[in-house]
Amino acid sequence: MTTFVDRVTLHLQAGDGGHGCVSVRREKFKPLGGPDGGNGGHGGGITLVVDPQLHTLLDFHFHPHVKASNGGGGAGANRDGANGKDLVLKVPDGTVVQTAEGEVLADLIGAGTTFEVAGGGRGGRGNASLANTRRKVPGFAELGEPGDALDVVLELKSVADVGLVGFPSAGKSSLISVISAAKPKIADYPFTTLVPNLGVVQAGDQTFTVADVPGLIPGAATGKGLGMQFLRHIERTSVLVHVLDAAAPEIERDPLADLDAIEAELAAYGGLEERPRLVVLNKIDIPDGRDLAEMVRPDLEARGYRVFEVSAVTREGLKELTFALAETVAQHRLEKPAPEPSRVIVRPKAVDDSGFTIEQDDEGVFVVRGPKIERWIRQTNFDNDEAVGYLADRLERIGVEDALGKKGARAGDPVRIGEREFDWQPNAGDYVSGPRGTDSRLEEDDHRPSAAERLAARKARRVRSDDELLHMASDGTVTSVANAHRPVLVTDEDDTDE
Numbered sequence: 001m002t003t004f005v006d007r008v009t010l011h012l013q014a015g016d017g018g019h020g021c022v023s024v025r026r027e028k029f030k031p032l033g034g035p036d037g038g039n040g041g042h043g044g045g046i047t048l049v050v051d052p053q054l055h056t057l058l059d060f061h062f063h064p065h066v067k068a069s070n071g072g073g074g075a076g077a078n079r080d081g082a083n084g085k086d087l088v089l090k091v092p093d094g095t096v097v098q099t100a101e102g103e104v105l106a107d108l109i110g111a112g113t114t115f116e117v118a119g120g121g122r123g124g125r126g127n128a129s130l131a132n133t134r135r136k137v138p139g140f141a142e143l144g145e146p147g148d149a150l151d152v153v154l155e156l157k158s159v160a161d162v163g164l165v166g167f168p169s170a171g172k173s174s175l176i177s178v179i180s181a182a183k184p185k186i187a188d189y190p191f192t193t194l195v196p197n198l199g200v201v202q203a204g205d206q207t208f209t210v211a212d213v214p215g216l217i218p219g220a221a222t223g224k225g226l227g228m229q230f231l232r233h234i235e236r237t238s239v240l241v242h243v244l245d246a247a248a249p250e251i252e253r254d255p256l257a258d259l260d261a262i263e264a265e266l267a268a269y270g271g272l273e274e275r276p277r278l279v280v281l282n283k284i285d286i287p288d289g290r291d292l293a294e295m296v297r298p299d300l301e302a303r304g305y306r307v308f309e310v311s312a313v314t315r316e317g318l319k320e321l322t323f324a325l326a327e328t329v330a331q332h333r334l335e336k337p338a339p340e341p342s343r344v345i346v347r348p349k350a351v352d353d354s355g356f357t358i359e360q361d362d363e364g365v366f367v368v369r370g371p372k373i374e375r376w377i378r379q380t381n382f383d384n385d386e387a388v389g390y391l392a393d394r395l396e397r398i399g400v401e402d403a404l405g406k407k408g409a410r411a412g413d414p415v416r417i418g419e420r421e422f423d424w425q426p427n428a429g430d431y432v433s434g435p436r437g438t439d440s441r442l443e444e445d446d447h448r449p450s451a452a453e454r455l456a457a458r459k460a461r462r463v464r465s466d467d468e469l470l471h472m473a474s475d476g477t478v479t480s481v482a483n484a485h486r487p488v489l490v491t492d493e494d495d496t497d498e
């Protein structure tokens, strides 16, 4: 028997973004050639796409852990890291994606429908990208952001036009086997069908699909028999067909009682009340069956059902049945057109993610929340003073400083953003004007040359090498050339900072 899996939990890990690189160009005669640290690559994302050839989630059952690759780190000489590889997972038509808590993220219907379920982390910018007119050679780079990590539940709700429901052995599988090319297992014991079968039916120029689900018995709602778990496969049908056994051997069973019992289970499942229904009285090839069918037909019609007497064995009455089904399906399609296939489902993302909120928690910590701000925190290398200063500057510009002050935060109060907690020190002034590599609010342990001092030193070096060049031009001796080639590199930082 082929295994059928229609519900799985997936553990997804999108790729992390690569870190940006801190590097300063080193070149002959150009000791401080400017920042050339490349950007980190973006982490690979994970996308689901509907493949109509698939009918089970079996593959995921065996491979529930899915991980996309990370972005590469940036490197010197403006080399950007490679992007991680996106993963595309094929899922059957009608797959519903939910969070572990049961919130529906997407309902994937139609060949080619795609949904990015886990986004890769952004790569961090290298120091070349972070440079501007005021911050010419940043001594820091952004960290790559972690990729989305989450668990999702995939649930398959088959997309069929017609759903067959009925007691075990009523002949549902027999029926689908004679009206379509499906070849389900058929036998005279209950619960022959353990997993849903789908068949494609052709009636005139109309084509529709039929789902045969495992039989129901009274009490299915409370888990009797195979329970009702498979009813999710008829949730999306446009018409339900009650397959009633007109020749059931048990004395207490008759088509009307069977119908009531199945209806009671459908009602317990819920959500199917409005679905149009047809009634099929099967097994009329058996003489008693035909008699019984003729006896109950008026009652069924009185209840408003269209009734079809058929035999899956002799194929009597099947033509009328399939044409009636085609008609009902067509009617339904007119009223409720199928969703356009090949849609791309994007999780709603705020267009403007720069908003933030500040709340004080029970312990008096000021908690700042906002997608953009939390991203900045993840991008910051807290071991690097300059990076911290850059962050502080960004926070001030977006208004976090002011808002904290308005909320009553005072210097030294704890503030939490994302996973980081700080003591709040209101920005005293514009940090950019402070010495490079050091933020004015961080304690200065040992002396670092100020920007002015560096500039002076650089000027002095330039004059010296210009002299050598002049000297070289006038006499051209080998020694002078060698002298000029002597590296006069002075950089403040290591090539990379990771």
Ligand SMILES: Nc1nc2c(ncn2[C@@H]2O[C@H](COP(=O)(O)OP(=O)(O)OP(=O)(O)O)[C@@H](O)[C@H]2O)c(=O)[nH]1
Residues within 6 Å of the ligand: 166, 167, 168, 169, 170, 171, 172, 173, 174, 175, 185, 186, 187, 188, 189, 190, 191, 192, 193, 194, 213, 214, 215, 216, 282, 283, 284, 285, 286, 310, 311, 312, 313, 314
């Ligand atoms: N004589 C006769 N027997 C039928 C007819 N349809 C089905 N059967 C028989 O009834 C038995 C059950 O048929 P299935 O098609 O397996 O019934 P089912 O409703 O799919 O049953 P489950 O899968 O257990 O829910 C088999 O032995 C079939 O051969 C019919 O029209 N006439």
Ligand SMILES: [Mg+2]
Residues within 6 Å of the ligand: 172, 173, 174, 184, 185, 186, 192, 193, 214
């Ligand atoms: Mg069956």
